[in-house]
Amino acid sequence: MGLHHESTGSKASKGVIGAGVAGFLELFMFHPLDTAAKRLINHRGWANEPGGFAKVVFKEAANQSLVKKVGSLYRAFGYAVGYKMLQRALQFGSHPIVNDYIKEKYLPFYKEQFGDRWAKTMISGTSGIFIGTFEVILLPLDALKVKRQTGVQFMSSKPIAPATPTPGPVNNKAYSTSTKPLSGLHTAIQQNSITTNARAMARQSPFLLAGLYRGATWTAARNSIGLFALFGASTFVKEDIFKLGAPGAAPATVSQLFVASLAGAFSSIAVAAPFDVIKVRMQATSIDAGRISGIELLKVLVKNEGLWALTKGVVPKMIASGPKVAFSFTVAQWLTEYFGRM
Template structure:
């Protein structure tokens, strides 16, 4: 009997997984937070942007007519929330997926191999474990909600700080959790699946952890692009749910209906091109960095 597909990968230590994914999250935040703010504001905008003047107003808002320096720093709202969310999210997602993959490999690895073949079965296990970890990501939803509101609708805070908002809003911060889970499941499946298929079929790797930085980077491009395209419609709805005022919420189905009625079906893919050009690189960067750093930290810790 052949071993389950996952047994061909060397398992890294929990410490290495946490350190590698946390470092990737911090690096991503430091470089790409302004880019993330830009993408969120474009997705939140419900009007057509047809010229540079309108684009300038949508992205920079009250600072549209200010100097370049003030415009740039206006793209850093919610940095504290973003730091908490991004680091925890990357540790959970990049560090947690290998744990789930190990469990699936141990219990169902032979089933995947028999059903899909050795190479495809191994890649699909990675995709499935990614999907499951993506669904569980809703635990961190309140931090994501606060980050997005700071980026797109700061007036919603009305001078309240983090603790006061948490106390006042309570479970309301989980509004849209169903849409978030629905968006994360296929998005994370595509992210880890696209990455695994590239390593398996493009580079012929038996042990994904042995990939070089270049291989991780290229594989991450496949995964990130697939993830962003698959999750785009639900991501737009999720963002619009989360950027509403706390006292004026709107359901995802209402948003879905109004978008189709007033903006057309193409509105479900609003911001996709900017997202591929902006969010795509940050996801590729952090995903590739985490996959490279985790085995590197493991080697250091083993000495």
């Protein structure tokens, strides 16, 4: 007797693989625009003076060649690879599992509360809330990525210097413990590498690691409301507009998946924008800097920059993150179905 239902483990593995591949492809295509958005969000003021926009976005490469300008937007690429693949695998890979579980256990309740038309949309959105809250475990990778993208010094205080060894003969030759400053590419590699940052943290108090979780509450709120809108709006388009959930309906086409994903992405960006501004501002500090609450930061931001500051970076995010999330979500769904057919 054949198996008519795919096992949960098999479904999860296909979803995670498809979402991870989608996140990797997304990163190569859209990382520069993400960096530009982060720098605009973190800029205190408005980039409306002559040449101001280029200085905010490209920083030290503002007056250099186009190749160097584009290259400057690939800062934090190493952190982004790990973060983005894990994030997409968690978001798009686990959503079908969580969504199916809630549907199996609580579908009658949702139908009673929201009606037959909205039940699946609300279940899909609720699944996004759970996933968005759990996603906060990836915050350290995201925080390191933001610090590198915005050019923030990793630590504001000077790292503790290692103990100086006692001079002595090595291979019958005296040696000096003094070291010459590194220069050129070697210096850049040492200052910017993940290994160097990890060593710097290890030399400092372990409590500094908590600095990488700065803004965790705001991040959880931003992720939850963003994924609620992403999955909810996407499900609404697929179920109510394209009627893909109807009995006997044909499988979704790539164009249908993209349109539904794009609707979800724009909805997510719109509702999560204020939370995103606070999150980036909290992350774009040295990890040993003094703590400031999100509420205090919000008060200062509104006082000095106005309410419109809560929409900073929303245009680049709509231009970049909208198609980027839609692309990744579409590829993840298509690959999952493709692996299922295989």
